[in-house]
Amino acid sequence: MSDIQLRGTPLLDLHKRHDGKMIAFADHELPIQYAGGIISEHLHTRRAASLFDVSHMGQIRLMPRAGQTENAARALERLVPSDMLALPVGRQRYCLLTNDNGGIIDDVMAARRDDGWHLVVNAARKFNDLERLREGLETICAIELLEDRALLAIQGPAAAGIMDAVVPGSGALRFMELREFSWSGTSLLVARSGYTGEDGFEISIPGESADALADRLLGYEQVELAGLGARDSLRLEAGFCLFGHDIDESTSPVEAGLEWTIQKARRPDGVRAGGFPGEKRIFAELAEGPSVRRIGIYPTGKVPIREGAGLFATVAGEQQIGRVTSGGYGATFGGPVSMGYIDTSFAGTDREIFAGVRGRMIAAKCGRLPFVRHRMKTTSA
Amino acid sequence: MMKFTAAHEWLVIDGDVAKVGITKFAAEQLGDIVFVELPEEGTVLEEGAEAAVIESVKAASEVYAPAAGTVLEVNAKLDENPSLVNDDPQCDGWFFRLKLDDPAVCNSLMDEGEYLEFIKKV
Structure with missing residues (x-):
């Protein structure tokens, strides 16, 4: 037996009810697959819709102190090479926390809310990220790791119709848009995004309500559970990076083919050019090629x-x-x-x-x- | 009669020839199998030598020779249809036939009842 204490997500009981084959992943107990197997879960996702428990991922809230909203965006821009200032409320952006050598500390989904930012970060990196965020933003924002929230992803061509039926209005979200909805008296933060290459949604929900929402979604014939195995094979086919494998502290955004996360404003001829960690290497690679x-x-x-x-x-x-x-x-x-x-x-x-x-x-x-x-x-x- | 090894292989022994595959338990543990690399016919294997490689969606796993011998035949169907190992691991999903150097070594292998007890403890 391992002496590392594994944490179940709020959906641990659901995984067991559905015969999930549980493994240890980033200190969490999560299903690698269910009875159908990885290939069947993978194909089902692209054909209909699959529900994934991604509650192991870190959810971080940044709440700017009074009058510091713009300063918070500027402070974020000192940590990532993306245009955070121009991101409208209700939209999110895939961005990279870089280190001083131009390597990648983590890849992060950063959503702008009317009262701050909601970040989704890799499970194994959340403490590195928090440290970086505290260094850069502590005087400007309250920084909170939301440990009581679950994160569900529903992915596949049937996802939008089902989401709109369960959470009316959510089907109108566009890709990378997010909004708060109410479901059964619970507040949900729903984003239209995912990690499979399919249309889909990621739903942040208080842990105690996650099982009920998952059950409701699984009530649709087209929705089946999918585990970490299918999540990995789907993202690989979609060409998405997995931190710690395809990107890490040594690989740069340009080497990784992620220079599209550096918007015009932050490029050498942009209005807020540079000013992020690793600028020297990243700009050299943009100019000369990696x-x-x-x-x-x-x-x-x-x-x-x-x-x-x-x-x-x-x-x-x-x-x-x-x-x-x-x-x-x-x-x-x-x-x-x-x-x-x-x-x-x-x-x-x-x-x-x-x-x-x-x-x-x-x-x-x-x-x-x-x-x-x-x-x-x-x-x- | 079917014999079993602690490495989750089965052998059906007929005289000095054993048909070899992996157990249902092993196939379930591996999950969806997408490729099986089989030995060449005529390969001489020592006991415990790497005889085949199973590629599941998740990982590659080795299959070791359960006894010393010479590969007589491999299951060509696995090339086109590796999922036979998932669907019918202890019959149509066989791997290879091995001419045993010493058929007597199989006497020490587990029978089915012993193997089923064994996997309870794995």
């Missing part, structure tokens, strides 16, 4: 090329040109898929490369991400 870059890797055969595999220019493997940071099986794609970093001089769509797997060289092709087309609700209906 030496390595995250790409999609398409194995030629059926053997999955997993995290840690070295990438080589030739089958003889004399010269290592990169490494795989995530790899597995893409159920919708219908074969193995990987992503990783490669020396930019070797990157090029359809270029043949080789990966070292169990002492053998496996052929693959460089390619674009995502592996399956995104279907987020980026335009209004």
Whole structure:
């Protein structure tokens, strides 16, 4: 037995009722899958809708002190290379906390509320993030880790219709929009976003009401539970980064292909250019191109090329040109898929490369991400 | 008769030839299997040598030779349909047939009742 105390989420009982296969993940007890298995949960998400418990993720509230609303946005801009000042109330932005070397401390979803900010951060990084936020914002904001709230994600093409039936009006949210709703006397914070490449919603709810809402959503025939396994294979197919694997304190936003999180205002010719940690490296990479870059890797055969595999220019493997940071099986794609970093001089769509797997060289092709087309609700209906 | 190993493999022994696969319990633990790398026919395996690799959605897992011998045949159906290992692990989802160097070593393996007791403690 491990001596680390695992925490159940507010949905622990629901997972057990539904025969979730529980594992330890970021100090939490969470289901890797349910009875149907990862492939079936993955396919169901893209076909109908799946419900995920992502309550392990950190939810942080920043409440600016009186008269400090704009200063809070400015202070956030000293921690992330994104345009936080121009973000309207009711919208969220995917942004990166960077370190002084231009590496990534965490990837964060930051939502602007009328009374402050609501951040969703990685479970394993919440204390690093809090430390960074306290350094940068403590005099301006009250900073609170919301430990009593659950986070549910409903993802898939059927999600919007069901959400709108259960939480009237939520179906009108646009991608990356969020708003407070009331459900059964409980206040919900609903965002139209997700981590699967599908249309979907993320719902922040007081822990004690989470089970009832999950049950209500699962009452729809089209909604099934999906675990961490499907969450990982879906995000991999969608080309999304997993912190600690595809991005970390050494990889920069430009290397990771996340320079789109640096809006115009923060770029070298922008109105609030720079002024974030790691500016020097990040601007140099924007100007000259990074030496390595995250790409999609398409194995030629059926053997999955997993995290840690070295990438080589030739089958003889004399010269290592990169490494795989995530790899597995893409159920919708219908074969193995990987992503990783490669020396930019070797990157090029359809270029043949080789990966070292169990002492053998496996052929693959460089390619674009995502592996399956995104279907987020980026335009209004 | 079907024999079982502590590594969650089964063997059906016919004279000096064993058909080998993984148990239902093992297949359930691995989850959805997407690829099985099988040994070449004619491969000579020592007991405990890596004989096959199972790629599930989650991870790669090795299958070790339950006894020393020579691979006579592999289950070619697994190439097209690796999910046979999930669907029918103890019959159609077999891995390979092994000509045993010493069939007597199988006498020390578990029978089904013993194996079912064994997995209760895993």
